[in-house]
Amino acid sequence: MYSKIMTCVLQGLDGFKIEVESDISTGLNSFNIVGLPDISIKESKERVRAAIGNSGYKFPIGRITINLAPANLKKEGSQLDLSIAISILTANGVIISPPAEDIAFIGELSLDGRIISIDGALPMIISLKELGFKKCIVPKDNKEECSLIDGIDIYPVKDLNQVVDFLNESLNIEPLDIYKEDTTEYEDYELDFQDIKGQENLKRAMEISAAGNHNLIMIGPPGSGKTMAAMRLPSIMPKLSFEESIECTKIYSVTGNLKENKLIKNRPFRNPHHTSSSVALIGGGRIPKPGEISLAHNGTLFLDELPEFNKSTIEVLRQPLEEGSVTISRANASLTYPANFLLIAGMNPCPCGYYGQQTQQCTCTIPQIQRYLNKISKPILDRIDLHIEVSPVKFKDLTEKTKKEESSKEIRKRVVKAREIQKLRFKNTNILYNSQMNSKEIDKYIKLDDDLKKICELAFHKYKFSARSFNKILKISRTIADLENSKNIKKSHLLEAIRYRTVDKKYWG
Secondary structure: OOEEEEEEEEEEEEEEEEEEEEEEOOOOOEEEEOOOHHHHHOHHHHHHHHHHOOOOOOOOHHHHHHHEOOOOOOEHHHHHHHHHHHHHHHHHHOOOOOOOOEEOOOOEEOOOOOOEEEOOOOHHHHHHOOOOOEEEEEEEEHHHOOOOOOOOOEEEEEEHHHHHHHHOOOOOOOOOOOOOOOOOOOOOOOOOHOOOOHHHHHHHHHHHHHHHHHOOEEEEOOOHHHHHHHHHHHOOOOOOOOHHHHHHHHHHHHHOOOOOHOOOOOEEEEOOOOOOHHHHHEEOOOOOEEEEHHHOOOOOOEEHHHHHHOOHHOOEEEEEEEEEEEEEEEEOOOEEEEEEOEEEEOOOOOOOOOOOOOOOOOOOOOOHHHHHHHHOOOOHHOOEEEEOOOOOOOHHHHOOOOOOOHHHHHHHHHHHHHHHHHHOOOOOOOOHHHHHOOHHHHHOOOOOOOOHHHHHHHHHHHHHHHHHHHHHHHHHHHHHHHOOOOOOOOHHHHHHHHHHOOOOHHHHH
């Protein structure tokens, strides 16, 4: 007795079609799974055996062989439980007609026959659709995320009995309604830029950062508002597009971080502790999983107390900051995950935090300060667009009641407008923000008159800018011009952009 059932496994965010072949023959009782299964799949033998018995079906007696084809592809995940059980029940005649090859089954079985939720359901459904499948049986608890995809019928089920009855046509299950994109107004955050007193320079830099997706580093003493400002950055960021939401939801689904299995609507904000390892930040493991930088995809990665991170951990950010993705190679697999995040970093100017401050005396020695600052290499600084020095908050700013600070909603309007200008500018390209322009696009979209070129030349030689730094100045200038709805870059825009690239000279020379 033979049967074949279709399912899916993931490698990274990509799904691969798997044929679950079942053969029941006479001989000594045995139950074997072949085809490079991992431990979780090998353990499914006991889950499947118990689930079939506790669902009221007789488990077949004889030699049972399950083959997972193709046999040369490493397979992992408990989502194969359901397909293995259905293949056995089909081979044993419990399911009258073998399911068509355009229907797939994903789900983990509990011992009593319930079908429980799995990680990575959304990328599996997307992959199955791309592979030509028309229908898919999924756990009921995964129906929210699975309903996001059009073009494939999704049937949510709660237990093994439902699946058998559905396949034997004694039970009708309606496919899920497709999720309709939410077009409601932007949902405001509890944290607001209105809470920040003074610090106009910092808020301006944050606005430019959000408008052009420019990485930013804040350097200042403790209590100057660096963390406070960073925590409020999501409140001025544009709403996620539906496509961006799907990208984020896929990553969170794979890692098991998807709350209530629903679409992610807010831009991610990740704030890992400085004791985090490079694997936690970049991703990894025996079969590489996404790390913090991928969880921050289309959102913000905030690294507070940047020099307190291990230097090797900071250095692994080079590739993702440049390419917007990260490739993790291990003995078992080499996988690439998206990592197009906005980096916001905060740091003190020295170990005690008061180097160069008039309000309080620095207690650090020169070697201590140098060792502290040298944890941040020049190549990393070069990849961070905006460098802003944050001064202590003035008493007048804290106590003045007459001045009303600008709200996040007002700032966000300018940011959204600047993003729309960029969207129109880069239409029919793969670029979304000014920060993503390469040298070719800079030459095409950024035009400087002779006076501005002269300013650039003077600044280039005075501050010894690298080619990367110079290009970032031009991109920042373009974003500042967009915020002011200016077609051309003006002198004030260029000078402000240069100012954001000179702060590091004070500390690193």
